[in-house]
Amino acid sequence: MSHLYVEGIGLMAPGLASWADGRAVLAGERSYVAAAMPPLTATLLPTNERRRTTATVKLALQVAQEAILNAEIDPRTVATVLASSGGDSEVVDRICTALTQSGRPVSPTHFHHSVHNTPAGYWAIATQCTAPSLSLSAYDDSFAAGLLEAAALAWTEQTRVLLVAYDLPLPFPLSEHRTLAAPFAVALVLNPATTERRLATLRLKRSDDSSVSGLDDAQLEALRLGNPSARSLPLLRAIARSTATRLSLPTNAAGALALEVEP
Numbered sequence: 129m130s131h132l133y134v135e136g137i138g139l140m141a142p143g144l145a146s147w148a149d150g151r152a153v154l155a156g157e158r159s160y161v162a163a164a165m166p167p168l169t170a171t172l173l174p175t176n177e178r179r180r181t182t183a184t185v186k187l188a189l190q191v192a193q194e195a196i197l198n199a200e201i202d203p204r205t206v207a208t209v210l211a212s213s214g215g216d217s218e219v220v221d222r223i224c225t226a227l228t229q230s231g232r233p234v235s236p237t238h239f240h241h242s243v244h245n246t247p248a249g250y251w252a253i254a255t256q257c258t259a260p261s262l263s264l265s266a267y268d269d270s271f272a273a274g275l276l277e278a279a280a281l282a283w284t285e286q287t288r289v290l291l292v293a294y295d296l297p298l299p300f301p302l303s304e305h306r307t308l309a310a311p312f313a314v315a316l317v318l319n320p321a322t323t324e325r326r327l328a329t330l331r332l333k334r335s336d337d338s339s340v341s342g343l344d345d346a347q348l349e350a351l352r353l354g355n356p357s358a359r360s361l362p363l364l365r366a367i368a369r370s371t372a373t374r375l376s377l378p379t380n381a382a383g384a385l386a387l388e389v390e391p
Contacts, residue, residue, distance in 0.1 A: 130283055133326040134367060136199025138191030138292075138315035140165060141351065141358065146194060153348075154361070154368035160347050165311060172254035180237055181250060184216040187313045188247035188294040189254065195290060195315035199325060203255035203290075206317070207281055210248050210263045210292045211274025213356040214306070216241055217298040247294070260285070270295075271314075271359045272377040272385045279332050282320045291316045293357040309354025314364065328367045328389055334379075335386035341375040363387060 137147040142162040144150035153160045168186035170178050172193050181189075188210060196203045219241045226234045245263035252261065260281065266273035271293045278291040294313035298306055319326070341362040343349040352361045359377060366373035370391035377385040 130279070130332065131320070131322075132279055132282060132330040132332065133319045133322055134316055134328045134330060135201070135288070135319050135323060135325050136195040136197070136315075136317035137327065137364070137367070138194030138196075138198070139313070139364065140168075140187060140191050140194075141312040141355075142310050147198060150364065151368040154365040156369070160345055162310070162347060162351070170250075170254075173250060174253075177250065177253060180241075182216055182218050182241060183311075184212075184218060184294065184296050185241070185247045185250050187296060187311060188212075188292050189251060191294070191313040191315040192251060192290060192292045195292075195317050199317040201288065201317065203251075204257045205259060206257065206288050206290045207259040207285065208248060208251060208257070208261040208290045208292065209274050209278040209281060210245070210251075210261070210294075211265070211270040211277075211357070212247075212263075212293070213265055213267050213270045213295050214298070215265065216246060217296065217302055220302070247292070259287075266379075268356045269359070269378050270356045272379045275316075275377070276332070276379070276385060278316075278318055282318050286320055288317060288319045291318060293360060295355050295357045307354075308356075310351060310358075312351065312355040312358040314357060314360045328370075328391060330363075331388040331390075333386050334383060335376060336383045337376060337386070338378075338384055339376050340378050340384065363389065367391075 139147045139150040170186040278289040282289045292315045297308040366389040375387040
């Protein structure tokens with residue numbers, strides 16, 4: 129079992145408007161209230177690029193920026209893994225709607241945004257990062273798949289990796305076929321080398337046990353079940369509470385991802 133050290137965290141969800149805000153809730157210092165999220169700003173992007181971005185891109189970049197700032201590292205040097213169960217459903221809906229119209233007037237900008245790695249591209253534009261980047265999807269298990277990929281990259285290359293997981297509710301009529309309860313995004317700066325800034329130590333291994341770690345707070349558990357990226361909440365809670373914890377995250381393969389978390 130190998131180690132990873134968490135150096136920075138970004139968080140955005142209803143009632144969890146940042147890692148500082150979410151840490152207080154997850155540590156039990158105050159009750160969870162699913163308040164509306166503040167506006168997504170994507171302040172790293174130039175003005176022209178910011179106008180063209182969608183809510184999905186802004187959500188991913190906002191938590192990525194927060195994690196990098198909390199870790200106090202240069203974003204140009206950090207490899208990235210971005211995980212989303214369905215990508216930018218807003219753009220998919222606009223393109224599908226355009227295809228039903230006379231002449232099929234698909235916007236070039238919408239087509240440009242339709243690829244799964246669009247947030248990774250905007251992150252590279254915003255930070256001038258040329259480090260390796262990978263974007264993936266594993267449906268409801270996308271967070272665990274992203275964590276495994278980030279760990280493999282960190283250990284293989286002996287480098288820091290920024291993991292970003294994000295998902296937004298789908299617009300109608302796509303929402304009739306797949307329901308996500310609320311927006312959620314999380315970012316973790318992971319380092320295979322120990323540092324003084326570490327927030328927690330992670331040990332990962334595959335497990336044959338298919339059990340999944342949940343939350344005892346009914347509202348937070350509903351959020352966890354209602355968004356694939358929110359499957360990260362048990363891990364975030366363990367970090368917030370600074371307690372040694374064993375967790376099990378679902379994967380799209382047989383068994384689960386076993387995590388040991390140490391403060």
